[in-house]
Amino acid sequence: MRQRGEVAPQVEKRILRPCEPAVEPACPCMRGEQGAQGRARDADRAREFIDGTVRLDAQGVLFDALTADEAGRAVVAGAGIDAGEFGHDALLRRDGWARPVACPRGGRGRSPREPRRVMSDPALQPVVKEIPPKAADLSAWYTAVCLKAELVSYSPVRGCVVLRPYGYGLWENLQKHLDKAFKDTGHENAYFPLLIPEGLLLKEAEHVEGFAPEVAWVTHGGQEELTERLAIRPTSEAIIGVMYAQWVESYRDLPILINQWANVLRWEKATRPFLRTMEFLWQEGHTAHAHAAEAREETLKMLDVYREFAENVAAVPVYAGIKSASERFPGAVETFSIEALMPDGKALQSATSHDLGQNFAKAYDIKFLDADQQIKYAYTTSWGMSWRMLGAMIMTHGDDRGLRIPPKMAPLEAVFVPIVRKGDERAVAAAHDAAKTLREAGFRVRVDDRDQQPGWKYAEWDVRGVPLRIEIGPRDVDAGTVVLVRRDKAKGDPEQKQSVPLDQLAQHVRVSLDAIQLSMYEEAKAFLHEHTPRANDRAEFTRLCKERAGMVDITWCGRAACEAHVKAETGATTRNTRALDGDETSCVACGEAATVRAYFAQSY
RNA sequence: CGGGACGUAGCUCAGCUUGGUAGAGCGCUUGCUUUGGGAGCAAGAAGUCGCAGGUUCGAAUCCUGUCGUCCCGACCA
Incomplete structure (x- = not known):
């Protein structure tokens, strides 16, 4: 069998170099860019006659020098081929079959493929190339921003993304704030196994039923088939419940207040960066208590931690409340959530907190001897926030120039863009000095001294959503100033740019970042309130x-x-x-x- | 998992209907000139056309399958 693209030897020797067409086409529609009507397919052994010149290809298919490829034409047509070589000798008897082909009236012109998205409204033209306007197509905008800002990359694994350093920086800031809030409320971190034996998972009936469709299973260890399948955790209630059962004997062992930062896997059918991926990062808190009231209190306390994080750190306003029965976590007595509103009017559940009652304690046998000498089942809770929260933040704040990251979440709070002129690179040194000062004051900053145009860098950092840009050029060096530019404000907004003295930079940066954080939250909150209509009928x-x-x-x-x-x-x-x-x-x-x-x- | 669309250079895509030497813009590399909102000129590198079969003398192009991505539904953090 020949390799693809390899030409049979008997044809090879006949290939001539490209030649000029022998005749003009009888009709423009005979040209390659026009479709001659229904020129018969190979199978039909089509034949044509054009301007007295008869050509055929190696299959005996007739074609003219103007529509088919030059080389191919030369192969067969020009050379007076002996079709015997190809087994199509009958077709070579030109006189016998060549006949005129009518030229179709208009031809069936091939129209250029429609652009993916037609944006005829000038207001909907992209501001940044490769990022469609947010208002025109939120989905396309969202995906483009996630990729262009280098938060994530698609990977060879279906439904799984790579969280790139800049995106991981967002996750680290989420972790930093939430982790502190967890510790402040008395929780400790621990880590439980990724794999859960099937039998364990099956213990809580509702729970199993709820997650069954999206559990991935490990069935083999090396070549050996396992006697019991292992689930890759879709959540860790089961494995943690079993461990808690071992750890709890007395009411004095309670409460257990543990959080785990982990990855989980759910076999999703449709995925999008952050919002839904098969593997995702999250934290899951799991607590066990002696009393129902205490468990409920814990559930609500953590819900409030989430609300406070969403609003004050991610600057995403949310509604906190109780989930309906149908939306309840499988196996929970009550599920609470915080819900954010996206620009397209769809809601995004940003975190959940579950009061599991005694359901899981009964399933996993978490019981203790209480002070009244009675053996009782514990009351458990679980609560989680995933990197989906980052998706909510991205959609809530981004604009046509790209990402806008609230300062408290920003991997970089400010970027210096030094402007150099021929023979004058003082700005670069000045920027590095100022950056050092800011770093020592606790700010996350970077100097962009790459060899690019300043305008290029502005656009780049706009896309990546850095809250504050600090421009410093020869004029500033002379004057002892820098220019602060707020990402949250539009170009031309009088509040966007501000010239400040270099020796007061840290104070001004602090004030600006706080103002940006607040302003972004207020803007999002106004949107949420404007889009919370009360319906009366x-x-x-x-x-x-x-x-x-x-x-x-x-x-x-x-x-x-x-x-x-x-x-x-x-x-x-x-x-x-x-x-x-x-x-x-x-x-x-x-x-x-x-x-x-x-x-x-x-x-x- | 249903319905639709798409996989060609790092990116965005043309080429496919009608099979005949792999293309453009941007990006990238080198040099010079530039630098306060995505710079200019010159030279250059770069693609087994998603993958696997099939048809054919010959496949990016036609056929089948498969994997992946996007959109709309259904399901879900």
């Missing part, structure tokens, strides 16, 4: 849900059937619920008695 409610108007706030009956009906009709589900705040008595969605207020939205 069913028609309005349905319309708002369908339009993705935001977090549609209604009084709700709390019934699963009602929720399912709303979902089928509008695509929206409850995000979370809270206590009624007035005398409302009927559910806006179905008219039954209302029991709670609920936010409804389509969600990620």
Whole structure:
């Protein structure tokens, strides 16, 4: 068998160099760029006659020198080929088969492929090449920004991304803040195995059922098939529950307050950077308590830690509340969540906190002898936030120039861009000096002294969302100043640029970063509030849900059937619920008695 | 997992309908000139056309399969 592309020997020797066409085509549509109507396929052994010149290819397929490739033409046509070599001798009897082919009227011109996205509205032209405008296509914008800002790369593993150093920097800042909050509330870190024996996972029925479709299994160790399959953890309640059972004997052993920073794996069908990947990073807290009230208190405390982190660090405003029964964590008594609103009107669950009651303690046998000499099951909780929170932050704050990172999350708080002129590189040294001063004051900064145009660097750091840019050029060196440029403000905004004395740089940077953090949060909060309509009747409610108007706030009956009906009709589900705040008595969605207020939205 | 689209140089894509020597722009390398919002000139390097089969004298192009990505649904942190 010949290799691909290798030409049979008998043809090879006949290949001539490209030659000029012998004739002009009878019709433009005969040219390569035009489609002659339905020129028959090879299988049809098409034949054509053009301007008296008859050509055929090696299969005996006739073609003219103007439409097919020059070399190929030369092979067969020019040389008066002996078709016997190819077994098509019948076709070579020109007189017998050559006949004119009608030239189709307009031809069927091949139109250039449509651009992927048509953006005829000038307002929707990209500001940065390779990043589509955010408002035109949030999905495309999001993916482009994640890649262009070098947060992630796709990997050869389906559904798994590489978290690049800049993206990992975001994760480290999330870890830093959350970890401190966990420690401040009395928790310790530990690490549990990645693999969970099947039998263990099966112990909590609801839990198994909930995760079954997305569990990956290890079935072999080397060549040997395992007698018991091992699940790659989709979450760690099972393995941790078993260990807690070993550790707890007395009420004096409680509470256990442990957090784990880990990766987990869920066999997802559709994936997107941060929002949904098969393997993802998260933290999962697991606690065990002697009393139900204490477990509930813990659940709510951690929910508040998440809310506080989202709002004050990631600058993402959220609604905290109780999940409906259908959205509850498999096996939990009650699930609480914080929910953020994305620019397209879809909600993004950013963290969850579960009161597991005694369900898991019973499944994994976590029991203790209480002070009253009774053996009792413990009350457990679990709570988690994943790198999905980064996705929420990216979508909430980014703009057409790229990422905008809130200062507290930014791997780099400020970047120096020195401007050099021929024979004047003082700015570079000045920038390094100033950067050293800032670093010593605790700021995360870098000097971009790469060999690129200043404008190029501005655009680059805009895409990567560094909150503050510090320009320093010859004029500044002379004047003893620098120019601070805020990423959160638009070009031309009077607040965007500010010239400050070099010797007061640290104070000004501090003030600017704080202002940026606050301003970004306020902006996002305004968006959330503007997109939290209260619907008062069913028609309005349905319309708002369908339009993705935001977090549609209604009084709700709390019934699963009602929720399912709303979902089928509008695509929206409850995000979370809270206590009624007035005398409302009927559910806006179905008219039954209302029991709670609920936010409804389509969600990620 | 259903419906749709797409895999060609690092990136964005053209070429495919009608099989005939692998293309452009940007980026990259080197040199010079530049540098306060993605610089200019010159020279240069770079692709087993996702992968595997099949058809053919010959496949980026046609056929089958497969893997991956994106979009819309369903499901989920």
